[in-house]
Amino acid sequence: MTRFALTVEYDGRPFMGWQRQDHGPSVQQAIEDAAFAVTGERATVHAAGRTDAGVHGLGMRAHLDIEKPITPFRLMEALNARVRPNPVAILDCVEVPDDWHARFSCLARHYEYRIVNRRAPLTWEKGLAWRIANPLDAGAMHEAAQLLVGKHDFTTFRSVHCQSESALKSLDRLDVTRDGDRVTVRASARSFLHHQVRSMVGCLAMVGEGKWTAADLGDALEARDRTRLGLNAPSDGLFFVRADYA
Template sequence: MPRYALKIEYDGRPFCGWQTQAAQKSVQGAVEAALARLEPGLPRIGAAGRTDTGVHATGQVAHCDLTRDWNPFRLIEAINHHLRPLPVAVLACAKVEDDFHARFSAHERRYLFRVLARRAPPTFEAGQIWHVRHRLHLAPMQQAARHLIGTHDFTTFRASKCQAPSPIKTLDTVEISVHDVPYGQEFHFALRARSFLHNQVRSIVGTLERVGAAAWTPDDVKTALEARDRTACGPVSPPDGLYLTAVGYAKDPFANLDEQAQPD
């Protein structure tokens, strides 16, 4: 059975998250339903990250095994046709080796969290950005984020129901930038790691927001990390501003799209 890698974009608001759950609408379920219109009875697809309820993606990666040898361009068109009108789209498709696995072959994941700091609420991007009504200060958040870089026990920033076997993770980067928008500022938190704990990104951003608001000091973040205690964490940010933006592989399956995804 030929195996295909899919790069998927979605708005997470209508879904219970990526993973299929009984009697709830999921992104995985939507993609599987579209594939079933092409080849009924297929096994479930695998994905690089199980994003939570309301979390978005611009670079989710999944793989599927099909019985038919599809032209990747035609497969994109067919899946997207059957996904309408849901806010999910396949951006790219590539035929891959049988041992490729969207989750287990990945060596890094990248997330972006967007925060809008201004009095007026968002209009066009409501539900796609975290809105705070107070000012945030960039430099203290950047200073605080440096305490989190490297290999640590992230128990403080881990959901109580996290099923990961260990709280020890290596956070490669936390880059924070600010961009002017009408009557306010938009802050971007870009995080990169091989893998993340459940709610780790939202817990980190929620805590750093407290530093930006001058409710915490940068050293308070270091103290919270070293406490290895979930109750020491700051507020967990809402899912609105969180995006899975990229998944890294030793061999990028989408590197030669000009050759792989052209129509016959």
């Protein structure tokens, strides 16, 4: 048995999410089916993060165990050939030790949220960004975001379906930058709660539009109350960028 770590890019639009589900297509199933086509083995694919429906992956990390002797390069090429026509690509494949785990060995996760700040609707980026028509003050968003950085109880920013034992999380980075009409939010942490990035982005957008002050954001955090959430941003603009390991 050999454990392989994969770096995976995917377009989240046609999927119900990363995780395999009975009622629709998933990235996990697409890769597992491709692996079965390649090896004849029913391997489970474990990921660093289980992204929601419509969320994209630029560099998701995952692993699977294969009995059949195969080189990482051949496995990568064969998976890419067999995963078609699903919009999933294996960017990298390496052998890892048997105790390496895409989820449990992960030390940090990095997300990016893409906003296009303009009145006109999206064209080739439809489903790949959140279009916000009202002018956003990215500077105010970045400043307010710093209130969320650090160790906090993120109950307000957590889906009611979140299965994490604790809402206490350390947020290492939450940066907001603007380049023309694009506003990008970058979030880094060891781990995130379900919907945490989208919930933080939704509230930052309210700050950017002037509907909330930074103090409102701080109050929402302090409240530890999901009903105090300003807005959950749509999945469209969210990309899982990278996972770090030792």
